[in-house]
Amino acid sequence: MTGARIPAVVVADIRKSYGELKAVDGVSFTVAEGEFFGILGPNGAGKTTTLEIVEGLRKPDGGQVTLLGEQPWPRNPKLLPRIGVQLQASSFFEKLTAREQLQTFGSLYGVSRRTADEMLELVGLTDKADVQENKLSGGQRQRLSIACALVHDPDLVFLDEPTAALDPQARRNLWDVLRAIQARGKTIVYTTHYLDEAEILCDRVAIMDRGRILAMDAPATLVRGLDAPTHVVLQKGLLTREAARGITGVEDAHEDEVSLTISTRKPAPVLSALAERGTLDGLQVRTATLEDVFLDLTGREYRA
Amino acid sequence: MTAFRSLSAAMVKGFLRDKMTLFFVFLFPLMFLVVFGLLLGDSGSDKTKIAAVGEGPVLSTLEQTGAIELEKHPDVASARQKVDDGDLPAAVVVSGDRVELIYAASDQVAAGTVTGIVSGVVDKINLGAADVTPRFTLETKSVEDASLKPIQYLTPGILSWAISISGVFGSALTMVSWRKKQVLRRIRLAPVSTTTVLTSRVLVSIGTAVAQGVVFVAVALLPLFGLRLTGQWYLALPLLVLGTTAFFAIGMLVGAFCKTEEAASGAANIVIMPMAFLSGTFFPVENAPGWLQTVSYIFPLRHMNDGMLDVLVRGKGVEALLLPSAVLIAFTLVVGFIAARIFRWED
Ligand SMILES: Nc1ncnc2c1ncn2[C@@H]1O[C@H](COP(=O)(O)OP(=O)(O)OP(=O)(O)O)[C@@H](O)[C@H]1O
Ligand SMILES: [Mg+2]
DSSP: OOSSOOOSEEEEEEEEEETTEEEEEEEEEEEOTTOEEEEEOOTTSSHHHHHHHHHTSSOOSEEEEEETTBOOTTTOTTTGGGEEEEOSSOOOOTTOBHHHHHHHHHHHTTOOTTHHHHHHHHTTOGGGTTSBGGGSOHHHHHHHHHHHHHTTOOSEEEEESTTTTOOHHHHHHHHHHHHHHHHTTOEEEEEESOHHHHHHHOSEEEEEETTEEEEEEOHHHHHHHHTOOEEEEEETTSSOHHHHHHSTTEEEEEEOSSEEEEEESOHHHHHHHHHHTTOOTTOEEEOOOHHHHHHHHHSSOOOO | OOHHHHHHHHHHHHHHTOHHHHIIIIIHHHHHHHHHHHHSGGGGOOOEEEEEESOSHHHHHHHHTSSEEEEEESSHHHHHHHHHTTSSSEEEEEETTEEEEEEOTTOHHHHHHHHHHHHHHHHHHHHHHHTOOOSSOOOOOOOOOSSOOHHHHHHHHHHHHHHHHHHHHHHHHHHHHHHHTTHHHHHHTSSOOHHHHHHHHHHHHHHHHHHHHHHHHHHHHSTTTOOOOOTTGGGHHHHHHHHHHHHHHHHHHHHHHOSSHHHHHHHHHHHHHHHHHHTTSSSOGGGSOHHHHHHHTTSHHHHHHHHHHHHHTSOOOGGGGHHHHHHHHHHHHHHHHHHHHHOOSOO
């Protein structure tokens, strides 16, 4: 595209109610081209509803959406080849094998049949090419569903909980796939329950709860902005609670059955003090995460 | 590969890999054809058998009429005995130029038939013997009437019924399962027009209907069943296509209302079964009471049946297609329009 780069996604104050329930209650955000944007939040936060309004699958009660300079609603055939969507519930043709699913979806976009095999390779399903969709495991189906969203090489990709139901290995593989897509200049908008994953993958995240965005920024910025203490966890018995509290920089110390947890905002001097006392065995350092951000924003513990 | 072709291919594969659908589309109606065809197979031979004594041109001409079967007896007494016992409706005794007809008073209809045929034959031979040119000539032409041999009405009837099953179930179940499995939403996100999706599905249904036609007619043509097609059987093709679109539209309507496959099959059955019975699938509607015949005209299957009968076994020409085609097209348009109005992409 020539001239000023237009943002890939512009969402302005969208709203959607189901009866009394405000599923999406005034959500606005912008995603730059090439950005990896995550929407986080617990069950029922409104992530899927938001995503489906943005994709043009649902009509918002109010607000504006612009994708790559076009309106997604009502159905906009000009836009459709440029966006790839993976729905939260997987959508497949009945009785077709993995390869046939990809070929059929691909053909809707005029993609050659060979692409199907490349996509299978990409998501690690080559050995399942001839297996019918209903005989795949949950995670395999999930990967196939992602492949179907990517089969026509879209510029803008929407993935609704792509890593749900994946084993750790498959999750990591998918991260690589998503990073590779982003490296080719594509824009990715995705939802997840895994805050740790979002911290690793996303350029920016929006934290959503009850239909609203509570915070939106780069994960590191959100965590830093929280000014939450770092937790240093020691094996119980190496140090008493009183001794721990005596160390300069320590704000608090708790003890439970197995460990002693020290809270501090100056981890460096505290760690060297602990090293002097020779209590580094089995020591763990836990810095604040998006979970702490969520806790801080909502006052509730985050349950994925 | 174009979207149209690959969507059609996807649907055909889904269809061929589903044993249950294959059963209901092919085997299930075929079972009815076979069972009814065999059960009712003989009742079509309606030659009247009578006892005969003597010989001569009268008896040989009687046999040639094709309506009378003669059971030869050596003497009058044994022939008479058969009639007395009620085994045969009549006996014809020829001795020289004298022809005597004895009939049982109990069966007036058979007696009338036999008397008519025998006196007709006698008159004809008399005329020939007198060497007179007849003043009136009678030309006869055989047409297949309403009282066809069972296989003759069973084949078009069961074929139409089978096509109504594949049409209604095919479209209703595809629609419900595609909506439930979110395939519809996913397709909506692809740059492919609704028309493409719809026409590819209709085309698959039409293909199925043609396959059904070939299989059913081939089976009925086996000597065991003895279907005889009349000249312009290929005129059934347009009916097959139009019938499919009408039933497809009904299926769309069912699919638009029902949320689950189970509900859709139930609803489809509720539509199809009464329609099948009232439209002459298993027995000729002409035998039904008048008001029932009137009711049956609201069903597209009735019109399809009529048209199929006319062109497959009654030897009628293109003119027999006009009314059924018009009704089926009107049905497709009206029901299709309603179905399109209440169509939903998702639950
Ligand atoms: N079609 C609908 N009709 C009525 N309510 C709905 C509908 N779709 C969603 N909701 C409600 O809207 C709210 C937001 O749902 P949504 O699916 O967007 O949540 P989510 O953040 O994607 O949750 P999850 O993590 O479980 O996928 C929920 O309370 C849900 O019950
Ligand atoms: Mg969701």
